Amino acid sequence: MSPGEDGLIGIPFPEHSNELLSHLNDQRRTGLLCDLTLTSRGARYPTHRSVMAAVSLYFRRLFGAEEGGGEGGGGFSVCQLDCVAPDALDALLEFAYTATLTIPSSGMRDVLRGAQLLGIQCVADACRDILGETGEAEGETAGEQRPPQTTSERTVEIANVVEKISRRKTDRKKVKKVGLPHNFSPLNPLPASPASHPSPASDSFRSLPPTQPPSPEPEELHPKLGQNGDPRAIREPGRGATLNGGLLHWAQERPLIAHQPPTQNDKLSEDDDMEGLGDDMMRSSSFPSSVADRGAATSVAGGGRKRKSQTPQQCPVCQKIIHGAGKLPRHMRTHTGEKPFQCSACGVRFTRNDKLKIHMRKHTGERPYTCSHCPARFLHSYDLKNHLSLHSGARPFECPLCHKAFAREDHLQRHRKGHSCLELRTRRPRRGPELGEDGGEKEGSPLSLQAHPSVFHPRSVLEGGGGSGSIGGPSLIFPGGIDRERSLALQALAQLAPQRLAGYPELFLRGLDMQGGRDSEREDPGGTRSPALQHDRWADDMEDEEVEEGE
DNA sequence: CTGGGGATGGGGCCC
């Protein structure tokens, strides 16, 4: 790190979003800091306005969050939602706080209706598709038309459905037209608050009209929560609470970015004026376009690097410059964890279609890459390439310290990282400029590595360009189902990071270098693919070692 | 620790 640019380095904490949501959920369960209570037919659900406003257009409008008034709400303490079945409301709350929709199959329609009423578009879309599409949600029959499925099968199917949804943009507007009972509508900036439709007295809670000062009057709310005792007990109005059997457990991978189609063709956050349902998804989906613009503006961030004519785009999350038209959506899936391409045979999902196609070879038995020297066949071309080196006996990658040779570069890197060769080495090659000066063995001589450039590049800049490893492997960074919870943080990043770092392309690169993920967990991830750069790092490492030993 | 297979993400080329 150069000490010169302090305070502008973006250090992502990928787990933060997970923990944040988890803690919010804990708070909800314990009633802590809950400033909003939802009621449905007697059941009460303590919750947080901010969370509800984040997932529900209805609440966003209700609290005036979209009007840019930072006051954060109209002061509602209780919101009566009798139009949403308790089970459905419970499921939707669970979704809001865990990004996982767990509902009985029989309750799908109720959840759909609730999602529509509350403007939780991604849930509504998913339910509609599961129920048989057509957007009318009247189709439990459609759902029954399907053959019986096991839970796993359904989960798989839901994943496909979500994929379809993610690609569907026009339906959103159609959904917006769905009529809503009880006056309130996500389309209506004036929601039917408990004060605006005649029911305030029906609850012991006091409901405040939207024109009231923003104070939620917690002194009234919290005692109620206290009366509730364990809010969770309230939240469980007859919910069958296992993930097995007939329950449908939808581990949504991309709750808020779910509607961001991989094609990134949308600018809905602008042209829709946030009027669409689930527009936080739209907002999130807006960043690629803005990034594209910014990417064009900062396409020279790579300095003198050779660039293809295609406009590079900058990832709003990791700031990485993505080259190639249409590659940014692909890259974004590494952040969202979205894996739209699913193997029909085994259900394994992939972020990319081409990877799925390769995967399918495992099922078809196709191994198109055949060794000409032996019967070995391979799925990947590079496997064959590696394999051929065995026949040739070539070991072009040699450790500069112990001179052990490897057939594969990554094995050499691994060898180097382990420092297993330190005891064996007899001399230390020096990096380029010093070669020969101290009579040391020329570093290039034992190596078949490409000659490194004569200029020793600052590491901070060089490694920045090789963030593939660091941003790679979202499944590693966010194993299991928790990756979905990132979306909240990703949205914030998408909106904040570009502005914060817009003028500092070098820091973009540095941010890449520092971002979480596998790289940060490693001593030296080999963030660059360039053998020359890699070699530079090695030389740098060796120099460091020399300094240490010399002292 | 090493060899090998497989997975993942980025870039190039092309349509």
Place this chain on the structure above:
DNA sequence: TGGGCCCCATCCCCA
């Protein structure tokens, strides 16, 4: 401009 396809670099996992 987006997406398909391919190749490459890198990483993970297992024997």
